[in-house]
Amino acid sequence: MLIKIGSLLIGVLFAVSIIVVRMKASNRPTNAKKILLPPVFMSTGFLMFVVPEVRVPWSELIEAFLVGVLFSIFLIKTSKFHVKNDEIYLKRSKAFIFILIGLLVIRTVMKIYLEKSINLPQTSGLFFTLAFGMILPWRIAMYVMYRRLVRRMEIGDVPTTT
Template sequence: MIYISSAVALIMAITVLIVRLKATKKPVSLKKIVLPPIFMSTGALMFLFPMFRLTGLEVLEAVLVGMLFSIFLIKTSNFEVRNNEIYMKRSKAFAYILIGLLIVRLVAKWLLSTSIDVGQLGGMFFLLAYAMIVPWRISMYLQYRKIHNEHFGNGKVAKV
């Protein structure tokens, strides 16, 4: 089971990397910033099932590690104005950071799978990912609004 979930994580990481690199070629919108965490939040339904439920300490650990990891994503996500629209700046470090986070995640999963039940581990890694994505997307939102207001003024409505 651990090998299957690791393979799925690898495929997802490669997909995210490709999607993020392609995203630099298209203008950013508020919708593209805000919707991914909303869609991902449906994964929290896993906690309805007892095998995925976590202790308070496990929740705290997963959230703190996720927020720590989000710092790397925040530092490598910047915007620029091109052709009168806002785009993500391509960062060479972003790909390396995603790969590094994947490696850390896989190693942690292999180490923790001997002492934590696979369901609880899945719940912890979901929380870790969500706690990583939400601060990153909030930072992106704030950056986007700042750049939009600087270049297009407060009166003009941002493209959604």
């Protein structure tokens, strides 16, 4: 029981840290590296599936990833960029925080439900896969938006604010 509560608290802590990082990110200019590196670093987490207790059928992994992709749509819709002093910034969105909290609640309810039929290591692996399924398309979409804005800046088609 203590492990389940601990894993739940870690999930909440992770979500709060994402909110804090996202709020701070809007105060500094961004670049392609800042957008693309988080999913690259996160991908090392798939090494957990080396441990036999964490392994689940491929169909369940694909399902978890696709649920993450579905959830990423909300993150993509709330991610916008703007130009300030000829630098690109991530625009703050109040909706992002509420969406992230909503996704956390949905994720937590799913986790509590699934833990009744799947052991904790497998649940952790599935929810890691779900999180990766959210972050990968979100960051790819952000990168595409960023590159479009860079191209528009190069041809002088973007108004900048000071």
